[in-house]
Amino acid sequence: MQIRWRTGPPQAARLLPLGKAGGSGEVYAIEGQPGFVAKVYHAAVRDAQRADYANKIRWMIHHPPRLPPIPADYHGIVQLAWPVGVVTQDSAFAGFAMDKIDFERTLELDYLLTRRQAAAEGFEADFGKLVAICCNLAALLDCLHARRIAVVDLKPMNLKVYKTELYVSILDCDGFRIDADDYVAEATQVTPEYLAPEFHGKAVAQPQAQDSFALATIVFRLLNYGIHPYAGIAAGRQDQPTELAARIQQGLYPYARTPSPHVRPAPASVHECFPDEIRALFDRAFGAPRAARASAAEWVAALRPFADPGAGRMARCAHGHLHFAGMACASCRRAAILLGHVERQQRHAARRRATPARALTYMRKSLRGTHTSPFQAALAQAQLGTVQLAPVAASLRHVASIEILWSIGLLITYWWLR
Amino acid sequence: MMRTAAIVAVLGGALAVAWLWRPHGSRSPAVRALLALYGVLGAWALWFGVLAPGAREPELVQLCKPTVVYWALATLLVVGPLRGWDYPAKWVVGTYFTFSAREWRYINVALAAFLLALGGLNLYVAFTGSRDEWEGYKWSCMANVAAILLLRVTFLWIDSAVRLARYLYGRVRAGQP
Numbered sequence: 001m002q003i004r005w006r007t008g009p010p011q012a013a014r015l016l017p018l019g020k021a022g023g024s025g026e027v028y029a030i031e032g033q034p035g036f037v038a039k040v041y042h043a044a045v046r047d048a049q050r051a052d053y054a055n056k057i058r059w060m061i062h063h064p065p066r067l068p069p070i071p072a073d074y075h076g077i078v079q080l081a082w083p084v085g086v087v088t089q090d091s092a093f094a095g096f097a098m099d100k101i102d103f104e105r106t107l108e109l110d111y112l113l114t115r116r117q118a119a120a121e122g123f124e125a126d127f128g129k130l131v132a133i134c135c136n137l138a139a140l141l142d143c144l145h146a147r148r149i150a151v152v153d154l155k156p157m158n159l160k161v162y163k164t165e166l167y168v169s170i171l172d173c174d175g176f177r178i179d180a181d182d183y184v185a186e187a188t189q190v191t192p193e194y195l196a197p198e199f200h201g202k203a204v205a206q207p208q209a210q211d212s213f214a215l216a217t218i219v220f221r222l223l224n225y226g227i228h229p230y231a232g233i234a235a236g237r238q239d240q241p242t243e244l245a246a247r248i249q250q251g252l253y254p255y256a257r258t259p260s261p262h263v264r265p266a267p268a269s270v271h272e273c274f275p276d277e278i279r280a281l282f283d284r285a286f287g288a289p290r291a292a293r294a295s296a297a298e299w300v301a302a303l304r305p306f307a308d309p310g311a312g313r314m315a316r317c318a319h320g321h322l323h324f325a326g327m328a329c330a331s332c333r334r335a336a337i338l339l340g341h342v343e344r345q346q347r348h349a350a351r352r353r354a355t356p357a358r359a360l361t362y363m364r365k366s367l368r369g370t371h372t373s374p375f376q377a378a379l380a381q382a383q384l385g386t387v388q389l390a391p392v393a394a395s396l397r398h399v400a401s402i403e404i405l406w407s408i409g410l411l412i413t414y415w416w417l418r
Numbered sequence: 419m420m421r422t423a424a425i426v427a428v429l430g431g432a433l434a435v436a437w438l439w440r441p442h443g444s445r446s447p448a449v450r451a452l453l454a455l456y457g458v459l460g461a462w463a464l465w466f467g468v469l470a471p472g473a474r475e476p477e478l479v480q481l482c483k484p485t486v487v488y489w490a491l492a493t494l495l496v497v498g499p500l501r502g503w504d505y506p507a508k509w510v511v512g513t514y515f516t517f518s519a520r521e522w523r524y525i526n527v528a529l530a531a532f533l534l535a536l537g538g539l540n541l542y543v544a545f546t547g548s549r550d551e552w553e554g555y556k557w558s559c560m561a562n563v564a565a566i567l568l569l570r571v572t573f574l575w576i577d578s579a580v581r582l583a584r585y586l587y588g589r590v591r592a593g594q595p
Contacts, residue, residue, distance in 0.1 A: 367580060367583065367584070397439035398439060398440070398441040400435070400436075400439055401435070401436045401437075401438075401439035401440045401441065402436075402441070403570065403575070404432050404433070404435060404436035405436050405453070406567075406570060407432075407567070408429065408432060408433065408436075408456070409452070409453075409456040410563050410564075410566060410567050412456050412459050412460040412463060413456070413459060413487060413563050414560055414563050414564075415460075415463045416459045416460070416462060416463040416483065416487070417483055417484060417487065417556060417559055417560055417563070418560075
């Protein structure tokens, strides 16, 4: 294998398997180059596709985007797995080299959607950190959009988060959509759960609008404990699809400031604890009209004050949780919802355990005529207002005869209806 | 075959007991009409269910069956008082409740209106809804039948069983055989 870096002559390179393979290729370590890794496309990739990749990678190597600035004391932060060299085999294009993202310092953004999973990965999530992550992701997207580059298949699995510095890395850059003056490359890969409603079943005609939708979805999920903006409960009797893709298409967004008549929020949602300016952006992203969807730059402007610890837009509650200043604490709200749910479950279990004993007691009291509750006593003595049971004047035989006839009559009706 | 014989034996035995223990004296025409209605329904079910197993009721008849039951009962409830019979609702709900004649009249009218509405609803569901929806509605009719049985079980059978148990317990305590 040879690697041709952006400058300088080609270098011979030995690639070492890392055991990480994707749909289009496999990632290798490069011997003697600890700061880089190489992606080599699978042999099964068709020649035409391989040629497209080659053109795209060569353009990308010579047109790196300007990324958001990183403080000088943060070292080794890679915000994009952007190609920096072409990998060739026998002079033929085989793949590309890119900056290595340190997997020890990062975790997949997907893990942040579940607090317990994030904690297991060594990341104690709070709303301050989450807002900072959202803001950094939006800033990164804004830089790409400024160069008319779009991610399109933007989803948590393609994103890595630096646990300490809270910067975000985007993987799979070779799948980006590029719309430069001298070069255009399409992006064909999409994920339905993050795909804007107008692009379901169609090509993504406005890739930046798609990115804005996916960004809003990721921000919503990060701030709302992983709840997808289109997850909810049907408000009426009409059936609603359970798949998120179909719910997106039908616009079943229940977290708007004006409640939807068709769908109710998930009970565990804390969206009411978000500040109005952020909720307004969510409503623009998921509600109509679609043209009003906020851009990445608008998200940066909205999130920056909350991500800046000196701006005073975040406050601590009595329990020490960080929350949006002036709003109810989302962490406390979430804990109360979950606690209420657990308590209800415990009460139900206790009631279920006590049911046989209570039934026996009731029977015993009925037989002895010793009910203590006024209602039960009235029921036992059949003195409910004006409704009274008449004493059975007829003999037991006569009563039995009538009831046998009744039962047979009902059986006949049942049989006849069947 | 054995199953049919067992069913016939149980039903025949129950009918025989009911006949032997029947209350003597004059019976309300409403009761006779009710028994006649059950007789017709029973004969009909017997014919299509047992005696002529190959025969099939027309589709229209099947769809109208719940309406026939509801409207036949409603007719009985409406016609009975007009002809000077007792209120048939007394026999449907149970003669063991103490209500004034005026209250029985209201109950009778309310029950008739309810049954008329249910019969009409069946026609609506049968001719505007899908077959599955109509099947669901038919099952709800059967649930209504079960509800009448439950009403009687709750207010009469349990009460009678408790009274009988207490009576027998008292006799045993008093040393009587």
